[in-house]
Amino acid sequence: MAQAMKIAIVDDEQDMRQSISQWLALSGYDTETFGSAEDALKTLGPEYPGIVISDIKMPGMDGMQFLKKLMGSDSALPVIMITGHGDVPMAVEAMRVGAFDFLEKPFNPDRMSELAKKATNARRLVMDNRALRRELSDGGQLMKKLIGQSPVMERLREDILDLGQADGHVLINGETGTGKTLVAHALHAVGSRAGKKFVLVSCGALEEDMLSKRLFGPMLPEDAQLPAIEEARGGTLVLEDVEALSETLQARLLSVINEQGTPAETRIVAISNLQEAGRTSEDVLRNDLFYRLAALRITVPPLRQRGEDILTLFTRLSEQFSEEYGCDTPQVSAQEAAQLLQAPWPGNVRQLINVAERAVLQSRRGSGTIASLLMSDHEEMQPVMTTEGKPLKEYVEAFERMLINNTMRRHKGSISSVMDELCLPRRTLNEKMAKYGLQRSDYL
Structure with a gap:
């Protein structure tokens, strides 16, 4: 999910702070206001999830000093400076120091919204890249x-x-x-x-x-x-x-x-x-x-050698795409589970990602099957043919584990809710969870 962006508004004039905040709030932004640069610096830092809009002329620490402080802390933080009429040379200097852009009073609110959109998009990209780098170093x-x-x-x-x-x-x-x-x-x-x-x-x-x-x-x-x-x-x-x-x-x-x-x-x-x-x-x-x-x-x-992992991966990917598209996660039938396990997967995990995303999209529309997605990738593939013959017992157990796992995740580890939905007595559910290595604590 994309991270929600904030906008910090810094201006010593209360009316100006409020009017900017109200306009941007109407445009769907989460705003916070500060009456001075000193107050703002207590909140703003390298990991601030948003952008800054600041007046250039303020008592105490002025906008230029404030901008230099921010750039010293995080040169990728977008700062939009508001200048008075005739302060264009100062605005040019602000751009040289690192400001994202500037607005000259009296400014058009639509122009401010347009700049805010560009700046927040740029900030979101920076934050996403930083998160990715942290993840790839962990x-x-x-x-x-x-x-x-x-x-x-x-x-x-x-x-x-x-x-x-x-x-x-x-x-x-x-x-x-x-x-x-x-x-x-x-x-x-x-x-x-x-x-x-x-x-x-x-x-x-x-x-x-x-x-x-x-x-x-x-x-x-x-x-x-x-x-x-x-x-x-x-x-x-x-x-x-x-x-x-x-x-x-x-x-x-x-x-x-x-x-x-x-x-x-x-x-x-x-x-x-x-x-x-x-x-x-x-x-x-x-x-x-x-x-x-x-x-x-x-x-x-290759994916075809990973057995039941295919269902685990498909479930995880489906849940991620469902959250991204704001819809329910599609339920996989026993036949579809067998088809996922039987598919040759020449495109491996990359192909599975594509199939999971398309399964979520077609489920949202209320049409289509997983078999049709697999066959559209490989027309020669028959829905129930497998490249590696396996005993029926293996397919049944893989589906059973996936079903219990998905139901436990959906009910956040509530044993009674899982028993009701799957019509299983407590002892049977406990035995199957032990058999498949599923622990209630993982779902709480």
Whole structure:
């Protein structure tokens, strides 16, 4: 869900504060007012979830001093300055210091609303990016994203924790859409380099000349960033689609690796995403580079091998999309659960995300089935055909666990409500929860 944005209004004139606040409140904004810059600074800081509208002429700390304080605390905080007639030079100086924009009195309220909208959108993007960076530096949060109790996922999490503590380069293999980049983030976040730079370069997205400059330089004077090799020094450099490196760039990369020695100053995590059947990164990379990059290896399992995790993931994704679109989470029937478990999932988790979102949207419209979504992705797939034959008992147990889990979540752990909805006696429900590893405390 998008974070609600606030607007802090700072002006020593009460009437002006109130009129701005009332107008913006009518436009749907959450406002708070301050009679002085000193009072506002007690509330405003780097994590303030909103923007600032401030008069430029105030007793005590004036608007320019206030702006400099705010920019020193958080240069990405949008500040809209209100200036008097004839104060345009001062407004220009405010823009140089870092103001988002300015309004000249008497100003058009619609113009103020327009600026507020632009500024809050910019602030929301900054806050979202910061939250994402925090999440991607938090090993615990990242490991939680690797959902699933299947043996292959248990093994993947163990591999990440083990290799995260090691210092060698890592090669990550896996089909498209399995979450290889997430695994790379997790490797960095759980290891000793967690506080250092994490730099990701998509080798397949750049032409050779651009890729060469991005990796090794020289960068042009107007370029804001260092070459990736320099930028990632001491941290982790992730190379997506490493097989896209030309022979020349492979040689340069090998030279850099050899110069670093052991232990490596910069850890390289290479991600292989080969599409051709029967080909591997070993086939396309020169041998000496391959064996340096593949000192440690992780293979991310395809979704079709994760069994009941498919239903767990689908439920979690459906709940997230339902919250986003403001509608009820679609209920999955036994037949649909079997179809989800039986599908071949060539697009893996990325495909499952798309199916979950479309299932929520079509449920909101009151039409469509999960089977139709799966078949629209792969017309040759029959609704009840499976690529891996499994006993009926496994499908029944997977559906039963999903049903109890969903009902417990919906009723926030109320045993009596779950018993009533599923028509189960207390003892039977307890036995099934124990069998499937479900604990009431997880739903409270």
